[in-house]
Amino acid sequence: MKSVVTTVVASADAAGRFPSTSDLESVQGSIQRASARLEAAEKLSANLDNVAKEAYDACIKKYPYLNNAGEANSNDTFKAKCHRDIKHYLRLIQYCLVVGGTGPLDEWGIAGQREVYRALSLPTAPYVEALSFARNRGCTPRDMSAQALVEYNALLDYAINSLS
Amino acid sequence: MDNRFFSLFNLTEDRAIEILDTPPDLVAESDSRYIAASHLINFQTDRSISALIRAVAETDPRLDNKIVRRKSVEILGRLKAAQALPAIRFCLQDEDCYTVENAVWSIGEIGTQDPEILAEIAQLLEQPGQSYRVMIHTLTKLNYQPAVAQISKFVNNIDPPIASAAIAGVCRLTGDYTQMERVVAMLQNQNVLGRRLSIQDLIDARYYQAIPDIACCPVSLVFRLRGIRMLAEAGIGDGSIDFATVQPYLEQSLRDRPQDLKLVHRYDQLPELSALIRDLYETDFGKCYLATQTIVDSYPDTAPAALFADYAEEANNDYGAHFHVMKIMGWLKHAPAYDLLIEALHNTQPQFQKSRAAAAIALGEIGDSRAIPELHKSLDTKIWDLKYAALMALEQFGDLSGYEILKDDTDWLVRAKANSQL
Numbered sequence: 370m371k372s373v374v375t376t377v378v379a380s381a382d383a384a385g386r387f388p389s390t391s392d393l394e395s396v397q398g399s400i401q402r403a404s405a406r407l408e409a410a411e412k413l414s415a416n417l418d419n420v421a422k423e424a425y426d427a428c429i430k431k432y433p434y435l436n437n438a439g440e441a442n443s444n445d446t447f448k449a450k451c452h453r454d455i456k457h458y459l460r461l462i463q464y465c466l467v468v469g470g471t472g473p474l475d476e477w478g479i480a481g482q483r484e485v486y487r488a489l490s491l492p493t494a495p496y497v498e499a500l501s502f503a504r505n506r507g508c509t510p511r512d513m514s515a516q517a518l519v520e521y522n523a524l525l526d527y528a529i530n531s532l533s
Numbered sequence: 534m535d536n537r538f539f540s541l542f543n544l545t546e547d548r549a550i551e552i553l554d555t556p557p558d559l560v561a562e563s564d565s566r567y568i569a570a571s572h573l574i575n576f577q578t579d580r581s582i583s584a585l586i587r588a589v590a591e592t593d594p595r596l597d598n599k600i601v602r603r604k605s606v607e608i609l610g611r612l613k614a615a616q617a618l619p620a621i622r623f624c625l626q627d628e629d630c631y632t633v634e635n636a637v638w639s640i641g642e643i644g645t646q647d648p649e650i651l652a653e654i655a656q657l658l659e660q661p662g663q664s665y666r667v668m669i670h671t672l673t674k675l676n677y678q679p680a681v682a683q684i685s686k687f688v689n690n691i692d693p694p695i696a697s698a699a700i701a702g703v704c705r706l707t708g709d710y711t712q713m714e715r716v717v718a719m720l721q722n723q724n725v726l727g728r729r730l731s732i733q734d735l736i737d738a739r740y741y742q743a744i745p746d747i748a749c750c751p752v753s754l755v756f757r758l759r760g761i762r763m764l765a766e767a768g769i770g771d772g773s774i775d776f777a778t779v780q781p782y783l784e785q786s787l788r789d790r791p792q793d794l795k796l797v798h799r800y801d802q803l804p805e806l807s808a809l810i811r812d813l814y815e816t817d818f819g820k821c822y823l824a825t826q827t828i829v830d831s832y833p834d835t836a837p838a839a840l841f842a843d844y845a846e847e848a849n850n851d852y853g854a855h856f857h858v859m860k861i862m863g864w865l866k867h868a869p870a871y872d873l874l875i876e877a878l879h880n881t882q883p884q885f886q887k888s889r890a891a892a893a894i895a896l897g898e899i900g901d902s903r904a905i906p907e908l909h910k911s912l913d914t915k916i917w918d919l920k921y922a923a924l925m926a927l928e929q930f931g932d933l934s935g936y937e938i939l940k941d942d943t944d945w946l947v948r949a950k951a952n953s954q955l
Contacts, residue, residue, distance in 0.1 A: 453851050457816050481694055481726035483631070484666060487607070487638065488733060489755075494571045497600065526596055531631070533567065533600035 371472030373399040399469045405516035410466035412513045413459065413521065421456045423506065424499035455499045458532075462524045471527055479531040486532075493532050500529045544569065546576040550584040553605075557591070557598045566597075570604040574611055582614045589620045603632045610639025618643060618650070625653050633657065634664035641671035655680040658687070665690075666698040666730070670737065673702040681706050688712065693719050694730040701734035710740065717743050720750040721797055725817040728752050728797075732760040741768045748782035749795045751819030755887060757786040758918060762946060776949040783946070787922050788894055789860065791826035798823050806832045810843050813857040821857050829864045837867045844873070852884040859888050863895025871901050878907060890922035897926030905930055909938075917944040924950060 377392040388396070413420065457478070464473035486493055504525040509515045544552075552560070552569035560566055570588055573581040588605040591598060606624055609617040621643075624636035637654055645651070654672055657663050658680070665687060672680040684706070687699035697719050700712045716738070719731035729752050735743045736759075747760045761783050768774035785793050798820055804812075804827070812824035828836045840848075840858050848854035859877050862870035877885065877892035893911055896904040904926070911923035912935050920942065924935045939951040 453814075453853065476724065477726075480692075480724075481666075481730045483634070483664075484733070485726070485729055489759075492571065493604075494565075494568045497567055498565060501597075529600065530596055533603055533631070 371475065372468045372470035374469070375472075376470065402516070402520060403469060405514065406466040406469060406520045409513055409517040409521040410463050412517065413463050413466070417456065417459055417463070420503055421452055421459055421499075424455050424503045425452055425495075427499070427502040427506075454496055455503075458496065458500065458528050459503070462521070462528060465524050465527075466520060471524070474524070474528055474531065478528065483532070497529055497533050500525055500532075504529070544572045546573070546578065546581060549573055549576075550580060553584050553588050553601070557593050557595065557601075566601040567604055570601050570608055574608050577612050582609065582612060582617060585609050585612075585614070586617050586620045589617075589624065599629060599632070603629070603635050606632065606635040606639050610635070610642035613643050615643050618645060618647075622650055622653070625650075625657065630662050630664060634667050637664075637667050637671050641667075641674050644675065646675065651675060651677040652679070655683050658683045665695050669695075669698040669702045673705050673737065676706065678706055693722055693724075693727050697727075697731045697734045701738040701740075704738050704740075710738070713738060713740050713743075716740070717746050720746050721795060723797055725752060725819060728819070729756050732756050736760050736763045739764065739767050739773075741774050744774075744779060744782050748785045749793065751794045751796050751798075751822055753818040753887075754786050754789045758783070761786060765946070776953065780950070780953065783921075784925060787890065787918060787925060789891070790864070791822040791829075794819075794822055796823050796826075800827065803827070803831055806835060806839055810839060813848070813854040814851060816853070818853070821853065825857055825861055825864070828861055833865055836861065837865060837870065841870075841873075852888070855885055856888045856891050859891040859895050863891075863898035866899050868899055868901060870895070871899065871903070874899070875904070875907055878911060886916060887918075889916065890918045893919060893922040893926045897929035900929070902930060905932055908932075909935070912938055917947050920944065920947045921950055
């Protein structure tokens, strides 16, 4: 699983050298942010269902004309797709917070996923809208500390950027 | 092309253009330029194309605009807007690798033989951090022979999907198929995306020999069926194969028994039933099939009640688990699931579409003859795999009348199946 630590060690090993000062500084930076990341991971874990539900509910509110029951425009279609996939992405974001790198999103959520979405003509807009809502909704200190929110939002941005 | 989701947002063309043209800073909270750009796929008009080109020209570097720009590039490709080629080409030099990726893909969709554009795409293979698969696919699709040497450098890439694309690309450009078994081997990759993407490469390379291997690949049957169908279409079209060769593998995939798949995961000890049911929600279907097989083998008596409970609680609203519940009820030949399966068979919500064919197969397994007229209703839909699965289920009931009904069907595979039995 790719993280700051494994990346530093892998690149040092590939070059047959010890980690450089800048390598160690980046590891140090990652460790310093670890408690904020773990706080965000814990809060997200405790509220995963609510965050996912709020995100897709917000999309429904934003696009109230998604209402032709039983057809492609139906609320149920949008909600069911969003609910499953948003939860998946939030889970990967939680893993990233734990790992301290974007490896889980890169390996399980992004690499190849853009190609699959394009090949099957699957819409990315619902995910992007729901994740954007989750990003804009986060509030400190109500949800988590300011530093934890920075870590969480950075990964939401990363997912939005990679999926769109 | 599958366009079930194109009209998701139900905007008018005028309104979508108006939103897309709004400067990023002035967009109302209730609007989304990203959605507006996505929605213009529905309008192949000069007005929409011009609006998308204007969106590509808006280079505000903030994330909200960047994703709109990228999506606009993609939609121009989907619309095959040749007049947008200069604007899209400009994006090949963008700093954002996903914008570059979309530009390359769109150029492939639009199609060009402009040697300067093709050389520019080939040059991207020399740059770090690019989406090499898309570049390789596009150069190969456009038959750009001068790129063979550059693509060859990736055949041993550390990333299996990139290596897979490169091997397939070299094969297509040179006609040397000796390395294609390496792509076939990637059908057993631990990463589900690796498995899915190798199917795409086998399709692109028209590697018909891989059809039996694709039928065993532990990914969603959507990917297996897509691969087999596209290869069959190409291979039957050029006379390389015939329907009889493809039919057993096609039907194996439609039937979708977990024991017919070469699974890549194992449990080190038997999980509890509740844990196995949770695995039905996995996005890696390889894990779902392992759970399905284990449930059928180890919990045949207790599973139905637990599955009904889980369905009522959650699986009714999760298109993955929904599908697997239908399948398992069939493998367990659980007669009380009849009503549930009939409901799934006739469910028109698009995200549950693959559950319909699954329900048809399960009804055939259960063998309750009340299902026969219900399956006949499924012969009269536009969904090819549902019609085909309904024919297979009716066969199990000994009802062969569907062949006559579908012998002139609009779908060539359904027609081939019907006529093969007449």
